[in-house]
């Protein structure tokens with residue numbers, strides 16, 4: 524059971540950068556109790572004027588590509604060299620099934636986790652990717668209100684989670700390995716098209732040469748895509764978390780992207796579109812929730828499901844009948 528503060532206390536303490544209260548507020552967001560949800564919504568709504576002032580960076584790549592190692596080095600670089608406060612959130616749709624989140628493992632990012640200028644929150648567990656993504660989006664806003672000015676959202680490079688991350692970040696970075704081949708890495712073309720920047724990881728030791736070659740190949744591949752609406756051509760960087768190289772180049776890449784898109788107005792337009800996307804998502808979730816918890820629907824649904832499964836009723840007729848009851 525979540526201990527409830529009054530809304531004012533949450534708001535004041537989060538604005539003061541209190542991490543314990545920030546964590547509690549995120550726990551409220553993740554709670555399924557209606558009272559917790561109401562409180563969370565009120566807190567977030569009060570904090571909205573204090574959000575939006577961070578750089579939101581999404582990071583994806585196949586398992587083993589080096590995401591957590593990279594985020595740890597990159598996070599430490601941003602704190603030490605750029606005087607940033609960094610929050611790391613995750614969307615991991617596999618956390619539900621495995622019972623423990625691979626992105627939430629406490630031993631990951633050990634040096635970043637103990638840095639007072641960093642805040643790391645594992646992926647929320649949830650029934651659906653939509654729910655998990657929504658919680659992460661709300662956690663992002665809370666972290667911004669608490670003064671974190673770079674928010675990194677990590678996800679695994681498989682499935683639909685990239686689309687969810689893409690709908691909440693300013694810059695989307697795709698991490699790739701040299702010499703593994705696209706098919707092997709499970710990177711779908713769609714994910715490459717979503718990326719604002721690519722980075723070849725583990726470009727160190729014997730691997731450096733291969734990484735250079737991979738960079739040339741990816742650069743070529745990117746030229747074949749239709750131009751992005753932002754007018755930006757995604758660069759390809761090399762990095763090594765082991766040798767701590769490439770971090771400044773990647774941050775520079777993000778800065779250049781921001782300068783270009785802020786000047787053209789694309790940045791603001793994209794954020795506005797993302798806000799509207801989340802409004803519509805929220806409406807959809809709420810409607811679905813209400814529909815399936817409606818007394819009459821709960822009573823009638825099993826029979827209709829049976830009839831539809833046995834092809835005795837058309838799914839469309841059944842849906843229309845249920846909606847009339849609702």
Ligand code: GDP
Pocket residue numbers: 584585586587588589590591592593724725726727762763764765766
């Ligand atoms: P994730 O699954 O994408 O989060 O990958 P991890 O960050 O857990 O890294 C997977 C493996 O790659 C680990 O054994 C790391 O030590 C190794 N690794 C990560 N970054 C680098 C790097 O820059 N250079 C080298 N040589 N190995 C790395």
